[in-house]
Amino acid sequence: MAPSETNQDAKTTNGNGELLSETAPRERHPAPLTAGNMFARLAGIGVLLLAVVGAFLYLGAWFSPQKLTPARFVDEFERVGGVHSGFRRNHAEGVGVRGFFDSNGQGARLSKAVVFQSGRVPVIGRFSLGGGDPHASDDLSTVRGLGLQFSLPNGEQWRTAMINLPVFPFKDPRAFYDNLVASQPDPNTHQPDPAKGAAFLASHPETAQALAIIKSHAPSSGFDNSAFYGLNAFRFVNADGASTYVRWTLAPVQPYEAGAGASQDKNFLFDGLIASIQQHPLQWHLVMTVAQPGDPTDNATLQWPEGREQVDVGTLTLDSVESEETSPARDINFDPLVLPAGMAPSNDPLLSARSAIYSQSFTRRAGETKEPSEITPSEVRK
Amino acid sequence: MSAKTTTNRQQFNGSMRFLHWLMAGLVLAMLGIGIAMVASLGDYHLLASIHRPLGILILILVVIRFVNRSLSSLPPFPATMPQQERFAAHASEVLLYTLLLVQPLVGWGMLSAARYPIVLFGSLHLFPILPHSVMLYAVLRRTHTFLAYLLFLAFVAHFGAVLFHTLIVRDGMLSRMVPWRARAR
Numbered sequence: 288m289a290p291s292e293t294n295q296d297a298k299t300t301n302g303n304g305e306l307l308s309e310t311a312p313r314e315r316h317p318a319p320l321t322a323g324n325m326f327a328r329l330a331g332i333g334v335l336l337l338a339v340v341g342a343f344l345y346l347g348a349w350f351s352p353q354k355l356t357p358a359r360f361v362d363e364f365e366r367v368g369g370v371h372s373g374f375r376r377n378h379a380e381g382v383g384v385r386g387f388f389d390s391n392g393q394g395a396r397l398s399k400a401v402v403f404q405s406g407r408v409p410v411i412g413r414f415s416l417g418g419g420d421p422h423a424s425d426d427l428s429t430v431r432g433l434g435l436q437f438s439l440p441n442g443e444q445w446r447t448a449m450i451n452l453p454v455f456p457f458k459d460p461r462a463f464y465d466n467l468v469a470s471q472p473d474p475n476t477h478q479p480d481p482a483k484g485a486a487f488l489a490s491h492p493e494t495a496q497a498l499a500i501i502k503s504h505a506p507s508s509g510f511d512n513s514a515f516y517g518l519n520a521f522r523f524v525n526a527d528g529a530s531t532y533v534r535w536t537l538a539p540v541q542p543y544e545a546g547a548g549a550s551q552d553k554n555f556l557f558d559g560l561i562a563s564i565q566q567h568p569l570q571w572h573l574v575m576t577v578a579q580p581g582d583p584t585d586n587a588t589l590q591w592p593e594g595r596e597q598v599d600v601g602t603l604t605l606d607s608v609e610s611e612e613t614s615p616a617r618d619i620n621f622d623p624l625v626l627p628a629g630m631a632p633s634n635d636p637l638l639s640a641r642s643a644i645y646s647q648s649f650t651r652r653a654g655e656t657k658e659p660s661e662i663t664p665s666e667v668r669k
Numbered sequence: 670m671s672a673k674t675t676t677n678r679q680q681f682n683g684s685m686r687f688l689h690w691l692m693a694g695l696v697l698a699m700l701g702i703g704i705a706m707v708a709s710l711g712d713y714h715l716l717a718s719i720h721r722p723l724g725i726l727i728l729i730l731v732v733i734r735f736v737n738r739s740l741s742s743l744p745p746f747p748a749t750m751p752q753q754e755r756f757a758a759h760a761s762e763v764l765l766y767t768l769l770l771v772q773p774l775v776g777w778g779m780l781s782a783a784r785y786p787i788v789l790f791g792s793l794h795l796f797p798i799l800p801h802s803v804m805l806y807a808v809l810r811r812t813h814t815f816l817a818y819l820l821f822l823a824f825v826a827h828f829g830a831v832l833f834h835t836l837i838v839r840d841g842m843l844s845r846m847v848p849w850r851a852r853a854r
Contacts, residue, residue, distance in 0.1 A: 317839040328836045336829050343821060346701050348708035356708045401792075442794060444786045460710050618784075618803045624714050625785070628792035636711055643706075643713035653783065654807025 355464055357647035360640075363467045364648070368419015373657035376648040378432045380423055381415030382557055382662050383614020384564065386605035388437055388573070394600030397531050397575060398523035400629030401439045403600055411436045412605060413616035414510045414560055417450070422661045425556040427506045427546040433515045433537065434621030435603070446625035448641075449515035449537060453504050454497045455587035460640035462491055497588040505545055510560040511569050512541040519623065519641075520584035520633035523575075532578035532633055534591065537571035537603060557662050561608050568606035572599050584633040610667050611660040620649035679744050680845050688734045690848055692727065696769065699723055700821050707814075721776075722789045728773035735766060747840040761827060768820045774798075775816060779809035 320328065348354045364376040371379055387407050394403030402408055416423065417430030431451040438444055457463040469483040488495050507513050517535040524530050541563070552558055563569060577596040583589045611617040624632055624642040632638045681689070699720070706716035746755050780787045781797035783806040788794045799805060834842035844851035 320837070325837065332829065332832045332836060335832065336825055339825060339828065343700065343704060346708070347704035354708070355710055357710060357713070358708075360710070441792060442786075443788075443792055618801075620783070620785070622785075632714060639712065639714040640710035642717075643710050646713075649783070650807065650810050653803035653810070 355460055357643040360460065360464055360644050361647045361651065363464060363471075364419055367467055367471050371419065371421050371658065372655040373652050374419075374421040374660075375415075375652060376419055378415035378417055378430075378434075379419050379421035380557075380661050381413045381432070381611060381616075382560065382667070383609045383611055383616035384412040384414060384605045385607045385609075386410050386412070386568065386603065388601055388603050390601040391599070393598050394575060395525070397525055397533060397577070397598065397600075398629040399526040400445065400523075400627040401441055401443060402437050402445050402627060403629075406440075408437050408439055410438075410603065410605070411614075411616050411619065413611075413614070413619070413621065414557070416556065421658075424553045425550070427508075427556075431506075431510060431513055431515075431556070433510075433513075434616070434619070436616075436619055436621065436625075439627055443627040444625050445627050445630065446619070446621050446623065447517055447535075448621040448623055448645075449517050449535075451506065451513045451515055452501050452518070453514075453516055454500050454590055455518045455637070456494045456497045456501070457491075457637075458493050458586050458588045459636045460644075462494065463637075463640075466491075466494070493586070493588040500590065507539075508544040508546045508559070509563065510556060511563040512539045512543050514538055515571070517623075518587045519635045519638050520578065520587075521626075522584075522631045522633050524629050524631065532582065532584045533575045534578075536574045536576065538574055540570040540572065540602075554662060554666075558666075561662075561667055564605060564608045568604050570605075571603045573601050573603055574599050585635045587635060587637055608667060610662050610664040612657070613664050617657075617660075618653075620645050622646065622649075678742070679841075680847075680851050681744055682741050684737055685734075685741055686846055686848055688730065688737060689846055692730055692734065692769070695723065695727055695730070696820070697824070699727060700817060700824070703817055718788075721780075721787065724773040724776050725789060725795070727769060728777075731766065731769040731773075735770075744845050747834070747838075747842055749838055749840040758830070761823060761830075765820075765823050765827065768816060768823060772813070772816045772820060775809050775813050779806050779813055782806040782809060 344350065348356050361376050368376065368379065375381075386409075388402070388410050389407050390403050390405055392403070392405035394400075395405075397403070413432075413434045415432040415434070416425065417432060423429070432448060433450075434446070434448045436444060436446045457466060466487050469487040470479045472478055473480050488498075515537040520532050520534050522530050523533050575598045576591060577598065578584060578591060579595065582591045582595070622642050622645045624638060626632075680686070702716050702720050702723070706713050706720060709716065746758070750758070777787060777795065778799045781799040782802050784797065784801050786794050787797070799809075831843055834840055841851075
């Protein structure tokens, strides 16, 4: 048939207006394309498809090998600390604990989170030592960690990972990464190059300042009498919708005792914790420090000025300890951004990065065979 | 409604076209968010907070879309399409529907197996759909990445086939799905 404007809307139907066949029976037959036109159209299609694929891979940082991604960050942890099957890439050595948190209701004026209403919620936790080696010897100067998971009655969770340093030595993920690179063991000496460490400090005055504050807080004798700091600021939202920036600290009820120094026991910190918790439940006050306008919320290397309001929101009690091999804590990612409604991240760049990197570490170790941990089940029972 | 438009059976009906373009936008956004979030430190949390509820929305929409499609009559393939091409088009549709259904379920399942809270908005969260097992999580996490790349490739193939029909064969393939009402041919 001859295609024309007038019959374009015609349909091949029978008398009842139904289509006669399954396929469109009356097709226009466009004029054949010239070879040049055909080539241009095919090339156009190719370019469009490549652009789509390129945009997708660009978003995935395929073309930016210098960009810090969670995978590249964890690769660096592995270069420094090694790969130990089934273990966290940092804070690899630890033990699980259980207990509960008794909220006194004082936190409710800061945050509507259910955890701050008066009452008790169960807690699973993990004490750890910094570093990638799950069998390292305990040392007073090693960073101590405490990860906690609060299970709220409405099914929400609050997870936090705290350390015993009053400030964090690095202001952003790049600084943390560069320090990791600087502390990477030299392939010949198997020791970090002191010159690289010095160069890092020289170019990061905020780290040098933070280390001075850290040095002024001598580590206590054990996990049980350590304070633990949340370090990053968080934004709390109360029932009226009012926002407040806070940082939190766990202040030990167990009295401070200075560390005695070297010990014969390779695991003296963990063994001390086990002995202590088996003697009596250990307790900490959860204290919220409330920011004033202008206090830095995006830089964990800086302390907030003295005299900021402190709100004791309740007491954490840890009354049992177990080896990672039997503890549910082993399989928990203490992601600091698992937060209940009423708690939100601040603009601190470390928070999202921690969430991303913890998740990457968790994903890697989740699929690995779980090797025995340093603190075995029998060690906890003896 | 005029007789002309009601008898145009060359085009997918309005609800099918609406769901197609809505999901096209959401799924493309989801693929971009997914690949960007796993490569990001600073935007990871924000993107992950969008990724979870968006995935559940896509899961709901794909079920609605499948039911809607089952209840609708479909326009015929253009006469220019040979039998093998029709088979390929049908197979790619089955693949796309399957991926759009399975991918959110794998995402939900992997968070369930890791016992992450599956937060949608505020305190609203989903129940776990699989038992607690980090090994299962690890397998599903890898599966989620694999299916994401497969879904992206299926989208590229779909896009390429439509471009080929529109620019080279010029058989009006695209007019079957354009958001506006195409004139019957």
